[in-house]
Amino acid sequence: MRKLLFLIFLFLPGILYAQKSTISGYVKEASSGEGLIGASVYVKELKTGNVTNTYGFYSLTLPTGKYTLVFSSSGFKKSEQEVVVAAKPQEISVELVADSQELAEVIVKARANDENVKGIEMSVNKVDIKTIRKIPALLGEVDLVRAIQLLPGVSTVGEGASGFNVRGGGVDQNLVLLDDAPVYNSSHLFGFFSVFNPDAVKDVKLFKGGIPSMYGGRASSILDVKMKEGNAKKLEVNGGVGVIFSRISIEAPIVKDKASFIVAARRSYIDVLAKPFLTGNNANSKFSFYDLTAKVNYTINSKNTVFMSGYFGRDVFGTGFGFDWGNTTLTTRWNHVFSNKLFLNATAFYSNYDYMLDSDIENKRPNDAFKWTSNIENFSIKPDFTYYVRPDNTISFGGQLLSYDFTPGKANATSNGEKREFGQANKQGVEASAYIGHDWKISSRLTVQYGVRYSHYDYKSLNGEYYDRIPVAVSTENPSGYLLKINQTDPDAVVASYGNWEPRFALNLTGNESSSVKLSYNRLVQYIHLMSNTAASTPLDVWTSSTNNIKPQIVDQLALGLFKNFGPDGNNYESSVEVYYKDMENQIDYADRANLFLNPYFEKDLLFGKGRAYGIEFFLKKNVGKLTGWASYTLARTERQIEGLNNNEWYANRYDRTHTLNLVGQYSLSDKWSFGANFAYITGVPYTVPAQKYVFDGIAYPQTIPGTRGNIRVPDYHRLDISATKKNKKALFGKGSSEWVFSVYNLYNRKNPLSIYTRPNEDNSVQTEAVQLSIIGSFVPAVTYNFSF
Template sequence: MLKFIQKPLLMLLLFPLGLFAQNEKLTVSGYVKDNKNGEGLIGASVFVKELLTGTTTNTYGFYSLTLPKGNYTLVITSVGYRKSFRDIKLNDQNITLNVELQEDGQELEEVVVTGKREDDNVKEIEMSVNKVEMKTIKKIPALLGEVDLVRAIQLLPGVSTVGEGATGFNVRGGAVDQNLVLLDDAPVYNSSHLFGFFSIFNPDAVKDVKLIKGGIPAQYGGRASSILDVRMKEGNAKNLEVNGGIGFIFSRLSIEAPIIKDKASFIVAARRSYADILAKPFLTGNNANTKFNFYDLTAKVNYNINQNNTVFLSGYFGRDVFGNQFGFNWGNSTLSARWNHVFSSKLFLNTTAFYSNYDYLLDSDLENVRPNNRFRWTSNIENLSFKPDFTYYISPNNTLTFGGQVLTYSFTPGSATASSQSDVRSFGSPPKDGVEYSAYIGNEWKVSPKLSLQYGIRFSKYDYKSSEDVYYERKFVGFSDTYPSGYDLVTKVNDKNKILQSYSNFEPRFNLKLETGENSSIKASYNRMTQYIHLMSNTAAATPLDVWTSSTNNIKPQLTDQVALGYFKNFGENEYETSLEVYYKDFQNQIDYADRANLFLNPTFEKDLMFGKGRAYGVELFVKKNKGKLTGWTSYTLARTERQVEGLNKGNWYPNRFDRTHTLNVVGQYELNKKWSFGANFAFISGVPYSLPERQGVVEGLTYGITEGGVRGNIRVPVYNRLDISATKKNKKALFGKGESEWVFSIYNLYNRRNPFSIYTQPKTSTATAGSQQQAEEVVKSEAVRLSIIGSLIPSVTYNFKF
């Protein structure tokens, strides 16, 4: 099918270049920024009054408009800011026009649900995209009063999670590893602290949040389901600014200030939990030195060299620590260096180089008190990348994007050492390496005032190699108790660092928008995504100790094809925003696991893998109120996600472990006055499927579950529902009699519901009589147990300040 798609796409890409190549035109370009802190405004509108056309600023606040010679009035707008009118004369040469917008105090008294233009959901070609401002996220009631980005996006349509305490999130039937989470362009492999209860993103350091569920542009690749693009603040380039908060579970502090006013600035933000410090007086004996905390540090510096060159350097460093003498820790580290260069008023370049590392450690002797009697397990995934991205502004109606990337992977799926006295043994899975090469080209073309197209193609190539002397090839031996997957592995000799397997894929992308009225439009999209890395997890939910691994000669890359159709309409001068989307996703090369699969420290774990196909389809309804004292949204998703794997569930389709049929979220905020505001959110979600044995066997008095044909998803956990509320009281002054401050009072799980997380079986011992002499004996049976992670309401108080 792809060969029939590629040629028309290339013709479409080339056609507008000739169509708009005219000489009697000049260009106005520049940056739109916040006049208070110098931050570039993303998605600000630059509109030409006389021509009824315009553009929006990119991720860095840059815009470009190529127009016929003449005099024009530009109207520059962004929600939450006052309109700015600028008269320009395009007669002899191109013009550079930088604009700083002033915050609209009246607008800010209302909760603005999103920072984009009021009618972007209708007018822009993007679909299946949600942008949520940090101002809105901070008003959503949260666990222990702590603002959380990842929990906030789980309130959007098409987004869910396996349950409380689960790492990551799921989008439109995709697994946790199928989401590309970017922090200033660097990938983050575990977006959670404290086993999923909090995210790694410090709210005081985040500038912009964008979730792309479908219609994914050509510049994004590497994951099969979604993109979560998080951009950090650049730092206040005009004045010193301090933000912070003190809560029940952790405190945070951020400092941003100019290094050279209006040219260079920085931001540093830090958080640290202190549950272990508060609990220390109550811990005695062997538990006195128990550690359970997390911390993170986010930093960024930028320097505006001149009008055409700006450089950025940003990093994130975070870690979770749990345990006493025996324990574990895990953490992310990222470092991004970026260079923005304006070649001309029409050509913009962003070049990014980044380093990313995710690692975890499991150690039986964290305190190093028994060095000769120890077990230590480590695992990590590491990236290095170079990525140039070009934007060429052909005309107000036509924008071309192109670029490429080289991305290296280094995998340590699991490496362990065990020592007992003088005997030291090392074992685990062999390291793996890969290199992903990609190039893309895309075009956004406004064919007419009503019709817009966005199309492109991405090519990716992946080379897999191993530094070990051997590799394994799967061989089908038939399904049996010894080989539940049906496969065994054959060892073959390999030259070190030789490329063992190469994969290449074309990934076409296409979006269409047709305006059907002043405030309504129909949109359609198609995209293919390829993913060359995999998260090995056969537990009820992903955990920090799951294994990342490469596509190999045995593990093919995951492929996803998605089509979506949506209707978008606004009411009451954009006060109400509505959308209805339907989607269908086809998954190839999906991984499941044989019964009793061993994934950890197992050099031959690939024999326990089973491969098949998947499908996901659903309907998403979204209604949002953007203005007034009462704002918020309601989202409802009706969805299904299934897999079919030979050797499992008798070859029939079965629901995936993160399948949820119904998901309803209601979010509301009410501004009573300048001093008090209130928030609430309600969730009602179908239970996820689980697999329980169909019958039991007994060996030496102990029961074990028996399934026929690898049964999957034969029961469901009961429905999940929860109500959270919050109240915010703003104070006139903050610390030292300056700035602003507020108290946030919240209750999580207001009506004290014990929502189930999972269902499992465990042995149950009972006394029975047997034999002619009625002697009592113990009989071991099994019982089903329902596990709840949070089983009660949780009140909290947080103090936030800014000066």
């Protein structure tokens, strides 16, 4: 009861304020009918306003009287309307027309001119999809995940690694959402391309810190990707033909201005192009990927809109064997306006990530075969409410029920006709959470956002067995110093439960119209874990639950930032400096020679401890003119202290990058030609290589010093990419628009190493040698044809 009274008191300022009347509605794009995210609705006379939510909805509660409302969004012409606020609530929706001149100049900016200064958000990057399209990319293909790696605080362990790392966190510590459904592997082709089709993406937002209370479940960041809703006005076709794959998207109204759809598809054709050149055992080689993204929406009336969206993608790889992996998501959503002040977004989703490895996919050797499968599956219901008390006061609250079904790894092996099944036991988890948050503009200079989230997790072992870790002496057989004791239980019994409060707080103190200081704190709790003892995650890595042995990861992050805009109109340039510190509990590392794959007792090979990450990020962005772009520099450190490793002393984690520099630029020479370039420099990641050897039968075998971590660093990574875009007068069938994109990835032929390994010397087997592994060792030219009509 005391906790409840405390929460009521905490949020009391937003509840006790009585208002006269409310204006609400939607701000949409005139050409397509899509809702505009973050559009500004400003009241001239009161010098106050609000911004639209993810669906373009806004609400303003104002004293009665006559006012001028200004509706605006970057890249669109402003719209002004005079309104009379009376006692009766009103619905006013507008459609904004694209400003062709502004679009030609404003390349990077995708929000209000001064939102980075006046907005409460910090450690947040929102990158317009138009900007992403202009960044030079591998093989000329626009890639969302590679684009965000050019932002401060974001990196990857190297080419050929899936996912991305944020402020020293692992790839599993990023919650990647596609229309609210989690995507567990965001990469195609072993990390070279992302699963997001740019033709179907509407909005991209990355939270590195200051995370609102509505988000939870991961310990490092949130990448929130929203799909287009489909053109509700007319048929629109977009696509492209590239060196490695082609894509197409079709969107059109089902019922004009009420219902629409979008379908987008991609398919690589490396296998088709290579097939004539493959002979013998390689004739049936398979290496391709494809995905399908679709969404449909229906506006029932001004108070109710329903959406349904889905994604299905798969990678196929193999020569004489089968190896494939992929994601499936399905999201249904209902938007309901209870009143001019209360908005509901109710979401239900399904998500599945699975992989399969089959040694006899063509069933030619049924008596000598091996098949391995694994997956993680989610079902969820999630209501989110927003209550607009007044323009400077908003309360959000809601909850989520999320189920996990883990199949960490099941294998069937057949040898000489004898079959054997082995692997890890299936697990199940249920995560329930509730949250409340309050955005409050206390004065013209001070804005706060605070809230709290509570999460609870239950773990079940579905085979009726669970394990307790028993400490033993460290030995060759037990390098972790633990054994597992098998216990029996009812498969329906909860083996372990965890509950955590997750407070959130952010503050913006504005100095003047062009500068501000921001402070944020958040606690994040993660109940699921990716088991991978390699620097670069692979599709075969295993997702598993928190158990009685594996505690949930808990991360507290504090960040402080200075934000400043300047230039002739006050906002031509954006700049920021942020410092952060992350304290991490229950971090996981692995004993030497840990066996994670298909090992039912892998928990005995896990080691636990704490971590810390800290750094400073500099960001400078030019928004307008012929030359636009940004520069970012990050100085950072991420470390772990794990009992049983590195003499129990702190060591640099495998995601540690001391220096990260990114330069991104786009230059518009004319209406016909534009150019782009980006340069990346990153300190090499720590790596553990054998520091000693033993010789047996005249051959040297490398050997690591037990417990050693990160004794060397991979050489520094740097790369320059360039591109040129030529716009054509006409597109296909003489309609619409088209362009040619010419690009070169890794212009100066840098062989950036992904890893280093040791082996016996080819000329002298008693000696060992270190070898660098580079995934891309040369420049990669490409040409892509894009069209739209």
